[in-house]
Amino acid sequence: MTERLPHPGRSDARDNRARILDAARAVFGEEGLSAPMREVARQADVGPATLYRHFPTKRALIVETFAAQRRACHGAVRDALADPDPWHGFRSLIERICELHAHSRGFADAFMTAYPETMDFAADRDRTVHAVAELARRTQRTGHLRPDFVVDDLILMLTAHQGLQHTPRAARLTASRRYAAYVIQAFRSTPESGPPAPLPPAPRLRLAEAR
Template identity: 40%
Template structure:
C-alpha cells in the first residue's frame, strides 16, 4: 500500500507544479524562475526537477495538450464546409484558449525548436492556414492577395487584445472579428 500512496502524492505534486507554473507564467512570462513555481506549488525545487528535469519538459507538460488542441481547431476550420465560418470560429477559439492558458503563443515562438510538439504545431499550422487562406480566396470571401501572413497579422492583433483586455478579451476579440467580417465602412 505505501507505494500506491507515493504514486498518488507524486501525481498530486505533478499537478500542483503544473498549476503553479500556469499562475507564474501568466504573471511573469515563461522565463520566470522555477524556484518561484516550486514555492507556489508547495514543493522543493528537487521535487520539481524530479518531475520536470528541464523547463522544456515543464512547458511541454503544461502546453502540450493545448498545442494539440490548437491543431485540432485548425483542422476543424479547414474541414468546415463554410470556410469563413471555420475561420471565424477558429479565431474565437484561439483567443479563448490564450485567455485560459496565457503564454502558449510565447512558448511556441521561443521554444519551438526545443520542444517537438511546438514545432509540430507550427508546421501543421502553416499548412492548415495556407489551405484555409486558399479556400477563402477561392470562395471569393477575401481578396486574391489574402495569404497566411494576413492570418498571422490578425492573430497578432487578437493576441494584443487578449494580452491587454483582461476579462473583456473574448467580447472585445469577437467585436474585432465582427469588424473584420463586416468592415467598418458603410456601403
C-alpha cells in the first residue's frame, strides 16, 4: 500500500491559521478589540483574503483567539466552587479573574461587553457572576465576607480594573495583583488574626500628561 503523504496545501493552511491566531492574541491583547483586522493580517504576514478565508468575521476570530482564556475562566469558576473553604475560593476567584484580564486587554473587553453580540462571552460573564453570588452566600455564612457585599460589587471592581489596561504590560500585571489584594481586603468583614499579609509590590505608574 502506498503511504499517503501530507498535502502541502493543508500544512500551509495550518501554518497560516496559527500565525493569524498568534498575531490576534498580540494585537487584541495590547490594543483591545477596536484593533482592525488588517493589523492582525499585517502582523501575521498574510493577505486579507487569507485572513477572511480562515475567519470570515471578526467575531469568529475573537472567539477563537480567546478560547484558552475562556477555558481558564471556566476552570477558575469550577475550582472556586469546589473549594471546601468558601473564603479561599472567593479570594482565589477574584485573583484569577483579575490576572486573566490583566494579561489581555482584548479578553477583558470581550468579557465585560460580550463583544460582538454573541452569547459566548455573555455566558462566561454570567457563569462567573453566578459563581461569585454563590460563593458570597457561602462566605457570608462563615462570617469572613462583609454582609453588605452584593454581586454588583464584582462588576464595579472589574470596571475599575479596566482602567489598568492603558498602562504598559509589565506595570499592568503588577498593578493588577496589588489591586486585587486591596479589593479582597475591602471585601473581608473581619481583619485576619496577626499582622496583615503584605501587599504585592507597587508598580511604577505615572499620571497621563495633558496634551
